[in-house]
Amino acid sequence: xxxxxxxxxxxxxxxxxxxxxxxxxxxxxxxxxxxxxxxxxxxxxxxxxxxxxxxxxxxxxxxxxxxxxxxxxxxxxxxxxxxxxxxxxxxxxxxxxxxxxxxxxxxxxxxxxxxxxxxxxxxxxxxxxxxxxxxxxxxxxxxxxxxxxxxxxxxxxxxxxxxxxxxxxxxxxxxxxxxxxxxxxxxxxxxxxxxxxxxxxxxxxxxxxxxxxxxxxxxxxxxxxxxxxxxxxxxxxxxxxxxxxxxxxxxxxxxxxxxxxxxxxxxxxxxxxxxxxxxxxxxxxxxxxxxxxxxxxxxxxxxxxxxxxxxxxxxxxxxxxxxxxxxxxxxxxxxxxxxxxxxxxxxxxxxxxxxxxxxxxxxxxxxxxxxxxxxxxxxxxxxxxxxxxxxxxxxxxxxxxxxxxxxxx
Numbered sequence: 495x496x497x498x499x500x501x502x503x504x505x506x507x508x509x510x511x512x513x514x515x516x517x518x519x520x521x522x523x524x525x526x527x528x529x530x531x532x533x534x535x536x537x538x539x540x541x542x543x544x545x546x547x548x549x550x551x552x553x554x555x556x557x558x559x560x561x562x563x564x565x566x567x568x569x570x571x572x573x574x575x576x577x578x579x580x581x582x583x584x585x586x587x588x589x590x591x592x593x594x595x596x597x598x599x600x601x602x603x604x605x606x607x608x609x610x611x612x613x614x615x616x617x618x619x620x621x622x623x624x625x626x627x628x629x630x631x632x633x634x635x636x637x638x639x640x641x642x643x644x645x646x647x648x649x650x651x652x653x654x655x656x657x658x659x660x661x662x663x664x665x666x667x668x669x670x671x672x673x674x675x676x677x678x679x680x681x682x683x684x685x686x687x688x689x690x691x692x693x694x695x696x697x698x699x700x701x702x703x704x705x706x707x708x709x710x711x712x713x714x715x716x717x718x719x720x721x722x723x724x725x726x727x728x729x730x731x732x733x734x735x736x737x738x739x740x741x742x743x744x745x746x747x748x749x750x751x752x753x754x755x756x757x758x759x760x761x762x763x764x765x766x767x768x769x770x771x772x773x774x775x776x777x778x779x780x781x782x783x784x785x786x787x788x789x790x791x792x793x794x795x796x797x798x799x800x801x802x803x804x805x806x807x808x809x810x811x812x813x814x815x816x817x818x819x820x821x822x823x824x825x826x827x828x829x830x831x832x833x834x835x836x837x838x839x840x841x842x843x844x845x846x847x848x849x850x851x852x853x854x855x856x857x858x859x860x861x862x863x864x865x866x867x868x869x870x871x872x873x874x875x876x877x878x879x880x881x882x883x884x885x886x887x888x889x890x891x892x893x894x895x896x897x898x899x900x901x902x903x
């Protein structure tokens with residue numbers, strides 16, 4: 495994704511964030527902050543979860559979108575607004591526009607999850623599908639803005655957007671005044687920049703840690719270069735932070751105020767999402783779980799009390815199913831094994847008996863007889879098993895080998 499503003503824009507100040515907070519009164523919720531006993535045990539200090547996944551539209555994006563649209567001149571409102579997004583920003587712009595009586599058009603890529611498309615339409619936007627990636631969708635939105643005069647509402651690269659997102663930082667300080675570290679996911683940088691502006695102005699001692707998916711980490715090379723640089727073909731399950739180039743405005747703020755940028759793997763993201771669901775009973779999208787992933791990956795690196803900002807909870811159910819399975823595998827609770835056995839009556843029953851002895855629960859069985867790789871009397875079996883952790887996985891594999899089965903790695 496490559497977003498860029500054309501003109502220099504003024505800096506964002508604490509007064510801007512406070513003004514945004516007044517504007518959002520009665521619009522955005524002060525979302526809950528929940529303690530996490532499991533994460534606190536890992537860190538050795540209190541860890542709290544700031545639940546923006548419970549915000550209206552399911553993410554923090556409403557805050558910035560509302561402030562930006564509310565600040566438009568009357569003639570700009572009359573022309574309407576346009577946005578490009580695969581999900582959270584789309585819904586934030588749609589609801590904010592409806593609340594303010596402004597016509598909105600949202601361009602979404604053809605692969606956008608159907609629940610997000612439906613929600614955007616439900617909030618009152620006209621949805622137009624264009625392209626397969628957000629870069630193409632943004633180009634269509636920009637063309638529409640040029641043709642119609644509609645105002646393009648940028649997802650992160652505008653002071654009003656950043657000020658709106660910064661209201662999360664004010665809430666964190668109010669709800670957890672003893673906080674020492676705030677961990678926040680970073681895509682283009684609007685949320686992290688806004689939180690940093692608010693928090694550092696009031697509590698410069700608080701450490702701000704930004705988190706990016708390793709496959710879409712544009713900030714580390716950009717900060718090293720001293721300017722925003724693009725990462726080609728960003729790849730991550732965390733579409734909310736899958737941004738190929740930092741925004742110009744948030745980049746300057748993050749370079750000055752954010753103390754550290756960390757990256758997390760896909761395994762860490764799926765494990766974090768699983769933990770949020772199982773331990774905190776919270777549905778969180780991969781981008782929203784990125785702060786939890788960073789804490790789980792290196793808990794000793796965070797001084798407590800810690801606040802992990804769960805930025806959103808809009809995840810497609812089909813994607814959630816795949817991610818949960820991935821997370822279970824990463825935690826040793828899901829095991830897929832392929833093995834060969836002699837094709838004779840009772841052979842599969844004997845195999846399942848071996849698995850029963852080691853208490854492995856069979857979720858799925860695939861039985862292949864016709865494959866040029868197999869011998870005349872061989873059959874290949876792929877098993878998907880529910881297991882209890884890495885040690886249990888090792889026990890299952892050992893039991894299969896002791897029983898004489900050839901496990902194919």
